[in-house]
Amino acid sequence: MLPQHETTARLAAFSANLRLLCDRQGSISHICRKVGINRQQFNKYLSGKHLPSSGNIRIIANFFGLSPEVLFSEPEHFRALVDGNFFDVLDNLRRAPQVLSFLDTVAVSSKVDMGEYVGCYDRYQYSSIYSRKILRSAFCIFQNGDFLNHYYVERFPSYDNPKKTEYIFKYHGFTFPVEDRVFCIDFESVQRNEFTFGIFSSVQRSAKRFMFGIVSGVAATMFRQPFSTRAVLHYRRPGLLSREELQSTTTLDMNDNSIPREAREYLGEAPDMIKPS
Incomplete structure (x- = not known):
């Protein structure tokens, strides 16, 4: 009790x-x-x-x-999730016939401890938009019935006025733990034209919780080029994202001290971004 x-x-x-x-x-x-x-x-x-x-x-x-x-959940975190329309988007996505067929195939096994993955993360990768900048986004995995869902937010400051936000992208999707790997598939809901895919592996040797992997994004038009790059998930805490965490998303210099050493070492000293020539 x-x-x-x-x-x-x-x-x-x-x-x-x-x-x-x-x-x-x-x-x-x-x-x-x-x-x-x-x-x-x-x-x-x-x-x-x-x-x-x-x-x-x-x-x-x-x-x-x-x-x-x-x-x-704490009401502040819950409101941030609702304000982003994450529930409505995921609910509509789960109703799509193609998604239902996919979920029937990859439904989470009862042997998987989903609680091992849920919570809030900082997500780091080289930016596909701002050259030689590392993008820090706010990423959250949460349990929704028999499945794990995730959502994350990217925010890009203006070149002319760094205090002003130039772009905001919101992604919603599904998370599938399979054989000590974590697969993510999601779509962007602001421009509504990009799917991204990721595969991550936990780093067991670190006392902190990191997942290292590769993500790829493909947009419906070439106005946003497809890309593939390394990415890091750094676990912060349980629960849902707060407004403060959503507002902390930005692009950082490659050697910014706020980026964990493990993340910087994995991402490397030079962008490994793969884009069409």
């Missing part, structure tokens, strides 16, 4: 996150009819007076297309 303060915190987080989801859904009466929960009882969940039973938590989570534990 959880200590009282932890129970109180979970109850407060659940009610705040549920209110946010309901505000965006439109009609609470419609939600109650769909999930089969009495409106009076549902209002107690919204007000934080009662925590639903485990069965009702699963029903509510399924209705919004989330895993139950995501509903207990």
